[in-house]
Amino acid sequence: MGITELFNQKLRVINLGVPLFAADLAQQGHAVTELDWNPPGGGDPRLLAALEKLEKVKDKVDAANRQVFLAITIAQPFLEGIARAGDVIPGMGERTLLHAGPPVAWKDMCGPMRGAVLGAIIYEGWAGNPAEAEKLAGSGEIAYSPCHEHDSVGPMAGVVSTSMPVFIIYNRVHGNYAYCTINEGLGRVLRYGAYRQEVLERLKWIEGELAPALQQALALSGGIDLRGLIAQALHMGDEGHNRNKAGTSLLFRLLAPYLARTELERDVIGRCLAFINSNDHFFLNLSMPAAKACLDAAGDVPYSTMVTVMSRNGSEFGIRVSGTGKRWFTAPANQVNGLYFPGYSAKDANPDIGDSAITETAGIGGFAMAAAPAIVQFVGGSAPDALEYSKLMYNITYGENSAYTIPALDFRGSPTGIDVRKVIELGILPNINTGIAHKDPGIGQVGAGLVKPPRQCFEAALLALAGTVDILD
Amino acid sequence: MEEKILVRPNTYYDSVTLMSASQKVGRMEGIDAALLGMGTQLNLELLGALGFDGGAEAGPNDLILAVRGVSPEAMERALAEAERILTRRAEQGSPRRAGLKSLAQAARLGAGNLALISVPGAYAVREARQALEHNLHVMLFSDNVSLQDEVELKELAHAKGLLLMGPDCGTAIINGVPLAFANAVRRGSIGIVGASGTGIQEVSVQIHRQGGGISQAIGTGGRDLSLPAGGRMVLDGIEALRQDPATQVIVVISKPAPPEIRAKVLTALEQCGKPAVYCVLGGEAGSGPAVKQAGTLLETASLAVEAAGYPVPALEWVGDALAIEAAGRLTGGQRYVRGLFGGGTLADEAMLLLRRKLGRVYSNSPLSSGEELADLGRSFRHTVLDLGDDRFTVGRPHPMIDYTLRLARLEQEAQDPEVAVILFDVVLGWGSHPDPAAELEPVLRRVRQSALVSGRDISLAAYLCGTERDPQGYQKQKDTLEGAGVKVFGSNAAAAEFAARVAQSVEGGQSSGNYGAVQPEA
Numbered sequence: 001m002g003i004t005e006l007f008n009q010k011l012r013v014i015n016l017g018v019p020l021f022a023a024d025l026a027q028q029g030h031a032v033t034e035l036d037w038n039p040p041g042g043g044d045p046r047l048l049a050a051l052e053k054l055e056k057v058k059d060k061v062d063a064a065n066r067q068v069f070l071a072i073t074i075a076q077p078f079l080e081g082i083a084r085a086g087d088v089i090p091g092m093g094e095r096t097l098l099h100a101g102p103p104v105a106w107k108d109m110c111g112p113m114r115g116a117v118l119g120a121i122i123y124e125g126w127a128g129n130p131a132e133a134e135k136l137a138g139s140g141e142i143a144y145s146p147c148h149e150h151d152s153v154g155p156m157a158g159v160v161s162t163s164m165p166v167f168i169i170y171n172r173v174h175g176n177y178a179y180c181t182i183n184e185g186l187g188r189v190l191r192y193g194a195y196r197q198e199v200l201e202r203l204k205w206i207e208g209e210l211a212p213a214l215q216q217a218l219a220l221s222g223g224i225d226l227r228g229l230i231a232q233a234l235h236m237g238d239e240g241h242n243r244n245k246a247g248t249s250l251l252f253r254l255l256a257p258y259l260a261r262t263e264l265e266r267d268v269i270g271r272c273l274a275f276i277n278s279n280d281h282f283f284l285n286l287s288m289p290a291a292k293a294c295l296d297a298a299g300d301v302p303y304s305t306m307v308t309v310m311s312r313n314g315s316e317f318g319i320r321v322s323g324t325g326k327r328w329f330t331a332p333a334n335q336v337n338g339l340y341f342p343g344y345s346a347k348d349a350n351p352d353i354g355d356s357a358i359t360e361t362a363g364i365g366g367f368a369m370a371a372a373p374a375i376v377q378f379v380g381g382s383a384p385d386a387l388e389y390s391k392l393m394y395n396i397t398y399g400e401n402s403a404y405t406i407p408a409l410d411f412r413g414s415p416t417g418i419d420v421r422k423v424i425e426l427g428i429l430p431n432i433n434t435g436i437a438h439k440d441p442g443i444g445q446v447g448a449g450l451v452k453p454p455r456q457c458f459e460a461a462l463l464a465l466a467g468t469v470d471i472l473d
Numbered sequence: 474m475e476e477k478i479l480v481r482p483n484t485y486y487d488s489v490t491l492m493s494a495s496q497k498v499g500r501m502e503g504i505d506a507a508l509l510g511m512g513t514q515l516n517l518e519l520l521g522a523l524g525f526d527g528g529a530e531a532g533p534n535d536l537i538l539a540v541r542g543v544s545p546e547a548m549e550r551a552l553a554e555a556e557r558i559l560t561r562r563a564e565q566g567s568p569r570r571a572g573l574k575s576l577a578q579a580a581r582l583g584a585g586n587l588a589l590i591s592v593p594g595a596y597a598v599r600e601a602r603q604a605l606e607h608n609l610h611v612m613l614f615s616d617n618v619s620l621q622d623e624v625e626l627k628e629l630a631h632a633k634g635l636l637l638m639g640p641d642c643g644t645a646i647i648n649g650v651p652l653a654f655a656n657a658v659r660r661g662s663i664g665i666v667g668a669s670g671t672g673i674q675e676v677s678v679q680i681h682r683q684g685g686g687i688s689q690a691i692g693t694g695g696r697d698l699s700l701p702a703g704g705r706m707v708l709d710g711i712e713a714l715r716q717d718p719a720t721q722v723i724v725v726i727s728k729p730a731p732p733e734i735r736a737k738v739l740t741a742l743e744q745c746g747k748p749a750v751y752c753v754l755g756g757e758a759g760s761g762p763a764v765k766q767a768g769t770l771l772e773t774a775s776l777a778v779e780a781a782g783y784p785v786p787a788l789e790w791v792g793d794a795l796a797i798e799a800a801g802r803l804t805g806g807q808r809y810v811r812g813l814f815g816g817g818t819l820a821d822e823a824m825l826l827l828r829r830k831l832g833r834v835y836s837n838s839p840l841s842s843g844e845e846l847a848d849l850g851r852s853f854r855h856t857v858l859d860l861g862d863d864r865f866t867v868g869r870p871h872p873m874i875d876y877t878l879r880l881a882r883l884e885q886e887a888q889d890p891e892v893a894v895i896l897f898d899v900v901l902g903w904g905s906h907p908d909p910a911a912e913l914e915p916v917l918r919r920v921r922q923s924a925l926v927s928g929r930d931i932s933l934a935a936y937l938c939g940t941e942r943d944p945q946g947y948q949k950q951k952d953t954l955e956g957a958g959v960k961v962f963g964s965n966a967a968a969a970e971f972a973a974r975v976a977q978s979v980e981g982g983q984s985s986g987n988y989g990a991v992q993p994e995a
Contacts, residue, residue, distance in 0.1 A: 002608075002610075002633065002634030002635050003610070003634060003635065003636055003709065003710075003712075003713035004713050004716045004717055005634075006586060006587070006610055006636065006647070006648070007647075007648060007689060007713070007717050007719070009586055009648070010648070011586065011587060011647050011648040011650045012584070012585035012586050012587070013585055013587050013588075013589050013650070013652070014576060014579045014580075014584055014585035014587070014588045014589070014604075014609065015588075015589045015591075016576065016588065016589070016590055016591070016592055016600060017589070017590055017591030017592040017614065017615070018591040018614070018653075020904065021589055021591060021614075021652070021653050021904065022589075024651075024903040024904060024944075025650070025652075027944070028650075028651075028903075030650050031585070032585075033573060033579055033584040033585055034572075035572070035573050035574065035575070035576065035579060036572030036573060036574055037574070037575075037592060038574075039592070039593070039595075039596055040596060040599065043595075043596075045595070048595065048596070048599070051599070052599065055599070055602075186515055187514075187515055187518070339492040339493055339496055340492075340496070341492065341519060342492075342495050342499065342506065342507065342508040342510075342519050342523055343506075343519060343522055343523050374490075377490055377492075377493045378492075378493075380493065395574050395575070395578060425575070426574045426575055428574065447492075
């Protein structure tokens, strides 16, 4: 009997509740651990009831989550090539614009997204100038749809139009695809809502010269294992969201020989390599669709409480959960807590925006902060804080991704697979690293920092998950 | 306004360090703008946007330090600060460490083998279940847990061979470790399973005083012996103590239970192969072949000590002298006992002993329905209050921790000219108030003083439930109370007996004189 066994052990107490009881034990020199306990769901009885309901089918939920976690972690996203968005992205009509985050109507779009829409319309030649573009944008002739509903992701405004070249990522284990545009660089760029001439010219250059060149190189490469690149980048100070120096460098190293072996002119190769070299975030547009390809393999598993999408459109934050399929759970997006470039401050900032939180959803980005201590300073933290940010995330995730290990945590796998139940129960929200966009179109990035999703998304998801139990059981 | 731009060739800093430093320096007094950054195209543009003139010669590997301020001194300070920030080595310590957030996590890390749960009842069930699922024994201090949840938790605990002490379990001593409200008592050969927290405290204290010691004291919560709960924890507790070689005598402190449950418990005790004492307050004393039955806590302790083979100290027989002396100082009309208790079972025991001599004793938790106190705010004739009743504790801590209500009630009772004796308990031990006598003393002095001024004396009798090992210091507590004119007794029964006899004396009744427990603290 276990009780008699206890009599033969040293009693070690875990205290939750009245701190005095723990203090009394400590004063006597007895072993005691005090929990940093908070009421689950902030004490909301509806959430508590939902947790209890899921508890009753715990075995099914755990099995579903195990399946989801496995899918995320065994997926093998490969960069296979580049193609025109309209040719490969499913469900993309001629006059469709994809955007970041959950669904949003033109009239509700934030400044940077409106700017990006105008830029994309002019880029496609659907309008000749910003005024005409604005008229067309609100005319009802343009269909707006979230990237996430088309196997795609887009950083910041995330606007994708039909002529834009996109990376094709293929998950060789599950056979699904993910797509993302090519990163344009820093400063005034479309993803931050800039649409002046130089921005559109750069996009045209990407379409006309960079994309075909990279396509040739990729064809020679036979596909690039992005999981392998991300794994290495995490050992080199990246976290795959706000720091992509290492990933970009590794990609550059891989691509350069293939580019050199193409029939392209030396000047073209030179411009392409210089462009990649000049942009520390070039790899972001690969870490994101890599994460997307893994997570899409984990969608639509009944009973699963694991998050498959976290994403923002600049007004609203939205999540999707495996067990509730395509349904969005949205709430107003938060402001980013971070550092601003000189000359800018919080009053210039747009609320949190972009599909890039897909990296955190897959267990990198803010979840792998311990791998990238350099960027913890965005929120005024120190190197030990970076470790704590990651350690905290183990509380709300299913498991550790053995492919993505973190040297500073003694090669512990990155915390992977956000469990809505744990988020609500412990009141710990995911840490997301992100850039800060200027609220006005066209100005660009004004800082970077850390942001949390609104709690309401997870609350709504939990309630909906508990609702599915009634239907499934 | 003046500005200064320095360029340090081939000096690399991470852009985040530089942004952070720019922000700090830019906020310094007398500084209008600051940019610390590598000479990238972006930073050169920013420099221009901030109105700085220069720095254009810097390349991506060169560090730019640009400040604009009201005076050369302000700029010097700013540049020195920039220097300091950029050369800063990692500071020791982090502002926030992620603590353990959940039982599941604590269990996975092997942080313990018993969870002491005292979170609000609405959350307690879930936490207790998780603890059990992670193979942790549980002491569930929380109340407001439904009987159905209690039964489910206890079934789970039983299936896993784990303790589920509670809900509403205030006291346990496991492996010599006092949990929540428990006294520091000697370890020994007597194992207790108790449905009452203060019952366990009093029995363990009395065992300690009589020279015995405690192997384990397992709390079960007050409803364990109800029909739905079926005495699961009591029976598992008996079984665990039966198997425990350190336990030679088993004591069960029961509550009134349905006959079939009581029979199950008695059968388990009879068959356990060890001497056993079964206590139910007000129950018939008697001895079966193996199980001795006791009707008071004091008696329970004495029988257990005797069964364990410790030499039972002779009780000091005092008779009526002390009570008669106290009664002699009272004036006409002073005839009632008022009991103010923090411990529920101590209140019950006091009521039992009082009504043997005085008849009806009114209470908020009466022994019989005819003794229900109509108005909780006003005592009636002989009254004993359990101030740990939920109706008194709304919005305030338990009276063993917070004496506010007790002090107010003490003053109230003392003003009643019909009151002869105020009887109260002071429970020491871990969990309880760190210095109750200090709280009580000034009020006790004042009430006695004001009674004397109005031409009456008032008899104050207290039971100090504790041992010399308790953190409050038993002797100090006793001295303080006695200094305030309180008669301090060595058992709850003795204090109650004294109060009963005082009331009886002033009524002119005949005392039986044969109760042996009147034992003023030696």
